[in-house]
Structure formats: structure tokens, C-alpha cells
Amino acid sequence: MSKSFLVKRSIRLIIVFFIIILINFLLPRVMPGNPATILANEYQLPPEAVESLEELLKLDRPLSEQFIAYLYSLFTGQWGYSYKYYPTTVFELIMQRLPWTLLLLGTSSITVFLMGVALGIVAGWRRGTRVDAAITFSAVLVYAIPYYWLALTFQFVFGNVLGWFPISQALTPGAVYNSVLDYIADVLWHLTLPVLAITLTAYATYTLVTRNTMVDVLSEDFIMVDAAKGLPQRKIMWHAARNAILPPVTLLAIRIGHIVGGAVFTETVFSYPGVGYLIYESIIFKDYPVLNAAFFMLALTVIIANFIADLIYSLLDPRVKYER
Amino acid sequence: MDFMESLSRATYYIMIKNKKGLLGFIILLALGMVAVFADYLAPYDPYEIVGDPFQPPSDKFPLGTNDIGQDILSEVIHGTRISFYVGLTAPTIATIIGLVLGLMAGYLGRIFDDIISGVIDIMLSIPSLPLIIVLAAYLGPSLTNIILVIAFFEWVGVARVVRAQTLSVKERPYIEVAKALGASSSRIMFRHILPNIAPLTIAYIILGATSAILTEAGLSFLGLGDPTAKSWGQILNHAYARNAFALGLWMWAIIPGLLIAVIGMGFTLLGMAIEEYVNPRLKSYEAK
Numbered sequence: 153m154s155k156s157f158l159v160k161r162s163i164r165l166i167i168v169f170f171i172i173i174l175i176n177f178l179l180p181r182v183m184p185g186n187p188a189t190i191l192a193n194e195y196q197l198p199p200e201a202v203e204s205l206e207e208l209l210k211l212d213r214p215l216s217e218q219f220i221a222y223l224y225s226l227f228t229g230q231w232g233y234s235y236k237y238y239p240t241t242v243f244e245l246i247m248q249r250l251p252w253t254l255l256l257l258g259t260s261s262i263t264v265f266l267m268g269v270a271l272g273i274v275a276g277w278r279r280g281t282r283v284d285a286a287i288t289f290s291a292v293l294v295y296a297i298p299y300y301w302l303a304l305t306f307q308f309v310f311g312n313v314l315g316w317f318p319i320s321q322a323l324t325p326g327a328v329y330n331s332v333l334d335y336i337a338d339v340l341w342h343l344t345l346p347v348l349a350i351t352l353t354a355y356a357t358y359t360l361v362t363r364n365t366m367v368d369v370l371s372e373d374f375i376m377v378d379a380a381k382g383l384p385q386r387k388i389m390w391h392a393a394r395n396a397i398l399p400p401v402t403l404l405a406i407r408i409g410h411i412v413g414g415a416v417f418t419e420t421v422f423s424y425p426g427v428g429y430l431i432y433e434s435i436i437f438k439d440y441p442v443l444n445a446a447f448f449m450l451a452l453t454v455i456i457a458n459f460i461a462d463l464i465y466s467l468l469d470p471r472v473k474y475e476r
Numbered sequence: 477m478d479f480m481e482s483l484s485r486a487t488y489y490i491m492i493k494n495k496k497g498l499l500g501f502i503i504l505l506a507l508g509m510v511a512v513f514a515d516y517l518a519p520y521d522p523y524e525i526v527g528d529p530f531q532p533p534s535d536k537f538p539l540g541t542n543d544i545g546q547d548i549l550s551e552v553i554h555g556t557r558i559s560f561y562v563g564l565t566a567p568t569i570a571t572i573i574g575l576v577l578g579l580m581a582g583y584l585g586r587i588f589d590d591i592i593s594g595v596i597d598i599m600l601s602i603p604s605l606p607l608i609i610v611l612a613a614y615l616g617p618s619l620t621n622i623i624l625v626i627a628f629f630e631w632v633g634v635a636r637v638v639r640a641q642t643l644s645v646k647e648r649p650y651i652e653v654a655k656a657l658g659a660s661s662s663r664i665m666f667r668h669i670l671p672n673i674a675p676l677t678i679a680y681i682i683l684g685a686t687s688a689i690l691t692e693a694g695l696s697f698l699g700l701g702d703p704t705a706k707s708w709g710q711i712l713n714h715a716y717a718r719n720a721f722a723l724g725l726w727m728w729a730i731i732p733g734l735l736i737a738v739i740g741m742g743f744t745l746l747g748m749a750i751e752e753y754v755n756p757r758l759k760s761y762e763a764k
Contacts, residue, residue, distance in 0.1 A: 179614050296738075299694075410605070432698055435700060
């Protein structure tokens with residue numbers, strides 16, 4: 153991996169990080185009604201309270217001074233209090249929720265990638281056949297299915313009607329675990345439907361891209377050489393598949409944000425206690441400090457995931473080395 | 477004349493000969509008719525309280541009534557209009573912005589390219605959905621705001637492709653000729669390069685429609701929709717918030733979600749057909 157590539161990507165990471173901080177700082181301040189007046193309207197506070205709130209939030213100071221204070225509190229974890237969950241601080245709330253979102257995201261990214269790429273390889277290998285048509289058509293169909301709709305349907309069918317899986321939460325309420333294995337089993341049991349809902353709505357793009365790359369690769373000379381050498385079909389397919397796997401990896405880097413989007417909706421449907429469900433709650437309760445912090449955390453997750461995917465990509469593809 | 481001929485040939489290929497295109501066209505035509513004739517097709521005014529709340533499907537209310545007693549079928553029929561409105565306006569705005577900036581970056585190069593490419597690179601790294609959600613939350617519930625926010629994120633993809641295309645088209649001999657004859661930069665960009673990349677941009681509008689519709693529906697589902705514009709996402713939001721499934725009113729949640737998927741599929745199939753027509757490399761996949 154070349155150094156300049158790493159430096160370039162790191163600079164971009166820092167710029168994007170800074171922009172997200174700036175958005176988070178500016179949004180509550182440039183929108184009509186500052187945080188103090190919004191809070192006052194919401195809870196019918198007297199004017200004196202608004203004044204002391206403005207003082208507390210330092211809204212009467214110049215913007216530059218506010219920004220420095222904001223940066224300081226951001227990096228020291230002083231993110232204010234949640235309106236809804238007062239006296240829990242926003243920082244505590246986010247830290248409680250983040251592990252669940254990371255678990256859901258990590259698991260679904262893997263299943264989405266595996267399912268999407270596997271189907272794409274099969275469709276590309278059997279291009280022009282009914283198998284190809286069926287895989288491509290179903291991919292186009294699920295591409296436009298809203299996450300929350302599939303989640304609602306799964307919740308109803310597998311949860312309410314069949315009773316196979318729990319319909320909400322990440323753990324059985326009030327459960328006492330005899331061993332770590334029991335705990336893990338309960339976590340996985342609650343994770344199944346959300347992951348399934350995300351996987352089945354998000355795999356399509358990977359399938360379509362892998363299929364098209366596969367078709368491209370199969371028309372290249374080295375495949376013809378393989379065939380001429382009399383290699384078994386299985387080996388030729390493997391050879392082509394290995395070369396068709398890079399574009400979906402790039403796609404994972406670009407589209408990890410979409411899986412985050414899927415997590416927001418799916419968590420909402422299943423009341424899964426992650427950052428995504430927290431966003432929904434904060435919208436409903438106009439809990440702006442929490443909304444901002446949740447956005448910040450999700451954005452951070454995505455840019456870090458993108459950065460990691462970039463690094464993996466540069467390790468996988470030798471050509472990236474020569475990039476300036 | 478020549479233009480009309482190639483247009484009709486393109487239309488024939490995209491909408492009739494290409495199976496994906498034909499299916500997409502039929503879906504969009506059918507839903508388009510529903511949108512145009514919504515006033516005649518809907519049995520009731522979707523905003524009027526016409527019966528008791530939470531009624532199951534019956535002859536009088538084929539999909540039942542919602543939590544305040546409005547007819548769900550009428551809501552769904554009128555929702556078609558919102559979907560088309562969002563699905564066509566947001567990507568059109570995005571495509572115009574992407575087209576102009578992509579042309580400038582590709583043709584003018586140098587500092588224009590540095591700035592525009594830099595912005596594209598950074599925009600692509602900012603997670604759009606979380607940002608769209610906070611923006612919509614702060615801007616307040618209005619359909620126009622939602623459309624503008626969607627367009628603000630969609631132009632990036634268009635600009636990137638237009639830039640790449642412009643870079644290859646600008647090396648062609650006739651562009652050199654136009655330059656030698658003293659044509660201005662804007663004339664070369666819009667009269668000579670634009671026609672070459674126009675078909676591709678149409679594909680982008682069509683393909684962008686799906687994601688615009690999904691985003692609007694998603695925002696509405698999270699409770700950030702425009703309360704004065706009943707979209708499918710908003711019907712789903714109410715169904716979710718009122719536990720439609722647990723009440724046994726599953727049509728309330730199933731139908732609008734299904735329609736979002738169907739209209740999305742219509743736009744995607746048509747867009748794929750246009751892409752295959754424009755980009756012959758993709759077309760050859762079909763023949764193989």
C-alpha cells in the first residue's frame with residue numbers, strides 16, 4: 153500500500169469529519185428559532201427561562217466563540233442532556249445504543265455482501281439462462297422494496313403469526329442468563345429478523361454489479377485459456393469469480409451508508425435499542441440534542457467504515473499501489 | 477427529421493423491443509393513469525372523514541379506514557401523484573445541476589475540475605441518509621424541502637458520470653473543428669457535447685426516481701413527511717404508529733409498501749433499458 157494513497161484518504165477523512173462537525177454546529181443555530189426558543193415552545197417555559205437557557209447554551213456569544221466552546225464540549229463528551237430521557241446525558245445515551253447498532257451493521261454488512269456476491273456469481277456464470285433471468289429479475293424487484301415495509305411484514309409473519317422470533321427489543325425483558333452462551337443465544341435470536349430484513353432488501357445492488365463484472369470477466373482471454381487447457385468448469389468459475397469480486401468490495405465502501413439507512417428503519421420497526429431507533433425517538437419527541445448526537449455518531453461510523461473499506465480495497469487490488 | 481427518426485428508433489428499442497423496458501413502461505403507464513385520473517378513480521376525498529376509524533376492508537371501504545376514519549383506498553390512489561411528483565422533480569433538478577457542473581469540470585478542466593471533483597469526492601463520503609434525516613428534521617415538514625434535500629445529494633452521481641463522458645467526448649475531432657472556428661466554451665459545451673451525453677442523463681433521471689421516491693417515503697415513515705401531502709410513506713407511517721398489523725388491518729400497511737416497490741421497479745426497469753440502449757456494452761450482455 154502506497155503512503156501517498158493513505159495520506160490522501162486520511163486528509164479526506166479529516167475534511168469530511170470537519171464538515172460533519174460544522175453541519176452539526178450550524179444546523180441548530182441557523183434554523184429559525186434557536187435551541188432555547190424551541191425548547192421554550194415545546195415545554196411552555198417563561199421568558200426568564202429562555203434567557204437563562206440562552207446563557208447556559210452560550211447562544212448570546214459570538215458564533216466563533218460558540219464554535220470553540222462547541223468543539224471543546226464535543227471532544228470531552230459533554231453533549232448535553234436528553235430532553236426525553238433527562239437526567240440521562242446524551243453521551244451516556246449514545247454509548248448505550250451504539251454497540252447494538254454496530255452489531256446490527258456488522259452482521260448485516262457481511263450477510264448482504266455474501267448473499268449479493270454469491271447470487272451475482274451464479275447469475276453471471278449462467279448468463280442468458282433462466283437462472284440468470286430469475287436472479288436478475290428478483291434483484292430488480294427487491295431493489296425498490298422499502299426496508300421498513302419488509303421489516304414490518306417479517307415482524308408480522310414470523311413474529312406475530314408464527315411466533316418464531318421476538319418482534320421487538322434486543323434482549324428478552326427481565327431475562328436471567330445462566331451462562332454467556334444463553335446471553336449470546338438471546339442476542340442472536342433477537343437479531344435474526346432485523347438482519348434478515350436488511351439483507352433481503354440490500355443485497356440486490358451487489359448481485360447486479362457482480363453479475364455484470366462476471367460477464368465481463370468471462371469474455372476475457374485468460375478464461376478462454378482456462379477452457380482451452382481443459383480445466384474443469386468449477387475451476388474456471390472460481391477463477392472468474394475471484395476476478396469479479398473487486399467491484400462489489402468498492403461498492404461496499406460506497407454503499408455502507410445505505411446499510412446504515414437500512415439499520416435506521418429496521419431498528420425503528422423492531423424497537424431495536426440502537427442509534428437508528430434513537431433517531432426516530434428524537435424526531436418524535438423533538439429531542440434535538442439527541443438527534444444531533446445520533447447523526448454525528450452514524451456519520452462517524454460511515455466515514456470510518458468507508459476508510460477501512462478503502463484500505464481493504466488497496467490491499468486486495470495491486471493496481472491501487474500505482475495510483476498517485 | 478434525423479433527430480425525430482433516431483428518437484423514434486430509441487423509443488421503439490427502449491419501450492417495445494427491450495423486455496425490461498416494456499415491463500417498466502407498462503407499470504409506469506398504468507400507475508401514471510391512476511395518478512392523472514385520481515379524482516375520478518378514488519371513491520372518496522382522501523382528506524375527508526367518511527366513516528368510523530379502524531374499519532376492516534369492506535364493500536364500502538375496499539382497504540378499510542384509517543385511524544381517523546379516512547378511506548385508505550382513496551389515500552393510496554392520491555398517493556400515486558405524490559410519488560410521481562417527487563420521483564420526477566427531485567432527479568430532474570439533480571440532473572440539471574449535475575449536468576452543468578459535470579460539463580464544466582470535464583470541459584473547462586483546471587481549477588473548475590479541481591474544485592468540482594473535490595466537492596464530488598467529499599459529498600460521496602458524507603453519509604447521505606443520516607444527513608437527509610437531520611436536514612429534513614430542521615427544515616420542517618414540507619414536500620418542497622424534501623425534494624430540494626434529495627436533489628442536493630443526487631446531483632453528485634450525475635456530475636461524476638457527465639464529467640467522465642465529457643472528458644472522452646471533448647477529444648473528438650469535431651470539437652477541435654468547432655474550437656478552431658472560434659466557438660465559445662459555453663457553445664461547445666451545450667451545443668456540441670451536451671447532445672452526446674443527453675441520453676445518459678435521461679437514464680439518470682429515470683433511475684434517480686426510484687431512490688427519490690424511496691427517500692421521500694422513508695422520511696415520511698419516520699414522521700418527517702409533509703402532513704398536507706398524503707404519500708404512500710405517510711400512510712405506512714400511520715399504519716406503523718397505530719399498530720395496523722396487531723389490529724388485523726394488514727392491508728393498510730401492505731398495499732402502500734407494495735406500491736412503492738412496484739413504482740420503483742417500473743422506473744428501474746425503464747432506466748436499465750435506456751442505459752442498455754445508450755451503452756452498447758451492456759446491451760451485448762443480453763445477446764450473449
